[in-house]
Amino acid sequence: MKLIEQVITQLSRLPGLGRKSASRIAYYLMQADFSSVQYLVKAIIALKKNLKSCSICGNYSEFDPCDICTDQQRDRSIICVVEQPKDVLTIESTNDFNGIYHVLGGVISPINGIGPQDLRIDQLVKRVEIRQIQEIILATNPNLEGDTTAMYLSQILHESDVIISRLALGLPVGGDLEYADKLTLSRAFKGRNSL
Numbered sequence: 371m372k373l374i375e376q377v378i379t380q381l382s383r384l385p386g387l388g389r390k391s392a393s394r395i396a397y398y399l400m401q402a403d404f405s406s407v408q409y410l411v412k413a414i415i416a417l418k419k420n421l422k423s424c425s426i427c428g429n430y431s432e433f434d435p436c437d438i439c440t441d442q443q444r445d446r447s448i449i450c451v452v453e454q455p456k457d458v459l460t461i462e463s464t465n466d467f468n469g470i471y472h473v474l475g476g477v478i479s480p481i482n483g484i485g486p487q488d489l490r491i492d493q494l495v496k497r498v499e500i501r502q503i504q505e506i507i508l509a510t511n512p513n514l515e516g517d518t519t520a521m522y523l524s525q526i527l528h529e530s531d532v533i534i535s536r537l538a539l540g541l542p543v544g545g546d547l548e549y550a551d552k553l554t555l556s557r558a559f560k561g562r563n564s565l
């Protein structure tokens with residue numbers, strides 16, 4: 371049981387996995403055929419060995435620059451600013467955005483000792499100065515740190531001749547008004563669109 375306990379402990383260290391979920395995964399792996407487990411291990415090792423940060427946008431990629439930065443079909447006049455590389459994947463899954471990205475590598479969080487100098491903000495400013503950027507979409511999370519970061523970026527980019535927008539916030543599709551909190555409802559009213 372010592373080996374399975376070690377696997378459960380290691381799996382439970384992953385974000386979003388509690389001990390119970392880690393235990394289920396460990397027992398699943400025990401019942402899976404050896405080749406499936408071996409393929410999973412190889413894929414994880416390859417991920418760790420071969421992925422790197424794109425020198426232009428900061429997204430994870432096997433190549434530098436990444437596929438998005440080198441794609442000539444993308445609209446290079448619009449940059450979507452996100453917190454983490456996983457946010458790029460989320461936005462890309464919608465197929466609604468055809469611009470380019472800039473990954474900050476986090477958010478301003480004084481309580482955690484993270485200031486503007488710890489993020490890829492200088493690189494963003496340089497990209498705006500060098501390229502012919504028309505719009506920057508701030509797609510940070512709608513929480514205190516994300517809002518603070520968006521406000522900071524808006525202030526430092528205010529001097530540049532570029533449109534600065536923020537993703538609309540409000541009610542989720544399929545949600546009920548009675549379950550929405552006051553802040554979400556307030557933002558939904560402020561961000562409403564004409565039909």
